Amino acid sequence: MAFLAIDDLHKTFGSNTALHRFDMQIERGEFITFLGPSGCGKTTVLRMIAGFETPTRGTIRIDGRDVTHLRTRQRNVGMVFQSYALFPNMTVADNIGFGLRVARRPQPEIRKRVAEMLELIKLSALGERYPWQLSGGQQQRVALARALASKPQVLLLDEPLSALDAKIRISLRQDIRALQRELGITSIFVTHDQEEALSISDRIAVMNEGRIEQIGTPLEIYNYPRTRFVASFVGTLNILSGKVVDPAAGRMAVDGQPLTTTRPLAASDAGKERLLALRPEAIVLEAPAAGRNSLQAIVEEVSFLGAVVRIRTRVRDAVISLDLFNDPNRILPQRGEPVALGFSHENLLVLEEGV
Amino acid sequence: MNRQSRVGAWTAIIVGTLYFLIPLAATFEFSLRMRRGSYSFDAYRVVLSDPNFQASFGYSLLMALLTIVVGVLLVVPTAWWVQLRMPKLRGIVEFITLLPLVIPAIVIVFGYLRIYNSSSVLPLTSNERATDLLLVFGYVTLSLPYMYRAVDASLRAVDIRSLTEAAECLGANWPTILCKVILPNIRSGILSGAFLTFAVVIGEFTIASLLDRPAFGPYLQLVGANRAYEPSALAIIAFAVTWASMGLIQVFGSARALTPQRP
Numbered sequence: 204m205a206f207l208a209i210d211d212l213h214k215t216f217g218s219n220t221a222l223h224r225f226d227m228q229i230e231r232g233e234f235i236t237f238l239g240p241s242g243c244g245k246t247t248v249l250r251m252i253a254g255f256e257t258p259t260r261g262t263i264r265i266d267g268r269d270v271t272h273l274r275t276r277q278r279n280v281g282m283v284f285q286s287y288a289l290f291p292n293m294t295v296a297d298n299i300g301f302g303l304r305v306a307r308r309p310q311p312e313i314r315k316r317v318a319e320m321l322e323l324i325k326l327s328a329l330g331e332r333y334p335w336q337l338s339g340g341q342q343q344r345v346a347l348a349r350a351l352a353s354k355p356q357v358l359l360l361d362e363p364l365s366a367l368d369a370k371i372r373i374s375l376r377q378d379i380r381a382l383q384r385e386l387g388i389t390s391i392f393v394t395h396d397q398e399e400a401l402s403i404s405d406r407i408a409v410m411n412e413g414r415i416e417q418i419g420t421p422l423e424i425y426n427y428p429r430t431r432f433v434a435s436f437v438g439t440l441n442i443l444s445g446k447v448v449d450p451a452a453g454r455m456a457v458d459g460q461p462l463t464t465t466r467p468l469a470a471s472d473a474g475k476e477r478l479l480a481l482r483p484e485a486i487v488l489e490a491p492a493a494g495r496n497s498l499q500a501i502v503e504e505v506s507f508l509g510a511v512v513r514i515r516t517r518v519r520d521a522v523i524s525l526d527l528f529n530d531p532n533r534i535l536p537q538r539g540e541p542v543a544l545g546f547s548h549e550n551l552l553v554l555e556e557g558v
Numbered sequence: 559m560n561r562q563s564r565v566g567a568w569t570a571i572i573v574g575t576l577y578f579l580i581p582l583a584a585t586f587e588f589s590l591r592m593r594r595g596s597y598s599f600d601a602y603r604v605v606l607s608d609p610n611f612q613a614s615f616g617y618s619l620l621m622a623l624l625t626i627v628v629g630v631l632l633v634v635p636t637a638w639w640v641q642l643r644m645p646k647l648r649g650i651v652e653f654i655t656l657l658p659l660v661i662p663a664i665v666i667v668f669g670y671l672r673i674y675n676s677s678s679v680l681p682l683t684s685n686e687r688a689t690d691l692l693l694v695f696g697y698v699t700l701s702l703p704y705m706y707r708a709v710d711a712s713l714r715a716v717d718i719r720s721l722t723e724a725a726e727c728l729g730a731n732w733p734t735i736l737c738k739v740i741l742p743n744i745r746s747g748i749l750s751g752a753f754l755t756f757a758v759v760i761g762e763f764t765i766a767s768l769l770d771r772p773a774f775g776p777y778l779q780l781v782g783a784n785r786a787y788e789p790s791a792l793a794i795i796a797f798a799v800t801w802a803s804m805g806l807i808q809v810f811g812s813a814r815a816l817t818p819q820r821p
Contacts (some may be wrong), residue, residue, distance in 0.1 A: 286717050292743050
């Protein structure tokens with residue numbers, strides 16, 4: 204049985220359904236990210252695991268114990284908030300030791316644990332400062348230490364990096380991941396930032412409108428999105444409509460141009476239109492070659508983005524963008540110029556129907 | 559700002575200041591004229607040495623402290639709960655807390671006398687201690703608009719939901735959260751409410767008089783009806799007490815920025 208088992212979770216607020224049938228099994232020590240846009244239900248699930256919201260239906264088990272209707276303080280979960288939520292009237296050390304004081308642990312044990320946590324977050328010298336005397340990044344480290352000090356079974360992180368600037372965000376997310384690995388604590392991270400999710404997680408649950416769209420490793424989610432939503436939410440993606448010519452051979456046609464995919468197609472798909480997806484970085488400008496897909500397109504725009512050059516092309520109604528690494532020796536095509544777009548059979552994704 | 563509007567603003571400020579200061583200065587001046595032919599503090603000496611002044615002021619002081627304690631115990635958990643769990647009820651609660659401003663004290667005290675008279679089920683007017691309790695409840699009602707607003711504004715200034723949830727996650731129960739997390743972070747609001755309550759209670763006349771309690775308000779009225787110079791001295795003393803309360807609100811309000819509570 205999974206360490207954290209979420210089964211058939213529903214949540215409605217009045218007539219609004221915030222969550223439809225959420226199922227997920229999380230193993231001990233895993234780092235899971237709930238990724239999705241605002242209002243997709245990711246924070247609602249997190250708050251139900253924490254005990255701040257009661258599910259309309261379903262169960263939550265932590266290490267085999269049903270916690271669905273337990274109070275927050277009986278669940279042994281730690282939580283880090285977007286707004287840090289440090290107690291302004293307490294010093295850093297008092298904040299970190301709060302949970303241990305509430306649990307009436309002996310003073311020497313509290314002092315030792317607080318010192319350990321301060322060392323862990325590399326803020327040993329700042330124990331006597333107040334939260335407002337720290338930077339945003341330091342405050343969030345303290346919030347993390349406070350959540351971990353009581354050795355919770357599960358660590359919940361509700362968009363903990365959203366209020367920080369870009370540089371701090373990157374370094375802190377690496378620190379969070381390193382700490383999580385070091386302590387081996389089961390963690391759930393909520394974010395709407397796909398780069399954050401891809402860089403930090405063991406597995407990602409992509410959510411939309413109260414439903415899980417896809418669960419998988421970052422590589423699976425990025426390389427093999429199952430639905431149009433996942434494909435478009437995670438990274439940039441070109442979406443095309445293609446006609447299935449020969450399902451068994453994976454042959455399709457876009458604007459009359461033949462393409463091949465290695466993705467499975469049902470025999471009943473023959474003659475139907477299916478949605479195809481193509482990552483910009485999977486496309487190159489090359490002459491048609493055997494064993495590779497090729498599409499004839501017209502260049503619409505060439506944008507220099509520093510390390511990357513993005514070229515926007517058009518194949519009748521569809522816009523296809525491709526990213527090329529910046530190479531000073533490369534001769535870039537001009538607007539209006541016809542080009543051949545080459546990509547492998549594996550890179551032509553076929554999205555699930557009806558999504 | 560052009561010259562014309564600047565002149566207008568200064569005129570308004572000067573007229574307003576004179577409107578408040580002239581009667582006050584006249585009262586003060588009159589309070590010093592007890593001794594014929596010279597200014598003296600005789601009226602103040604007489605008032606301050608009057609045992610009835612000390613008794614009534616001490617009584618009102620005690621009532622004010624009890625009112626503040628009951629008010630804080632009633633308002634802080636209510637405002638916290640409304641903000642945290644029932645934000646939709648905020649408008650209704652605000653309306654209820656404003657009612658004492660539109661319902662005259664005399665209506666409230668007649669209601670009390672009707673409900674709690676000596677022949678009622680709960681005869682709170684049948685003995686002095688029970689009537690004191692009724693007086694405290696009456697004062698809590700009168701000071702509700704000020705105490706609630708002060709506390710509510712403080713609660714809004716901090717992220718009360720996240721702080722409460724963070725404390726819950728760390729294993730704290732409701733009393734611990736209230737005492738260790740919420741109260742210390744809204745201390746300045748509670749103090750503001752307390753000083754406003756103090757100012758209201760010290761000068762209150764209607765409820766204390768009709769409940770026949772020896773408070774400072776009825777004493778002021780009694781002296782005012784029978785003496786010449788002492789009422790002016792008492793008026794100045796009452797003003798001084800009120801101003802001291804307002805001054806302390808300012809001190810704690812500005813000290814708030816200096817304490818470790820706020821960035």
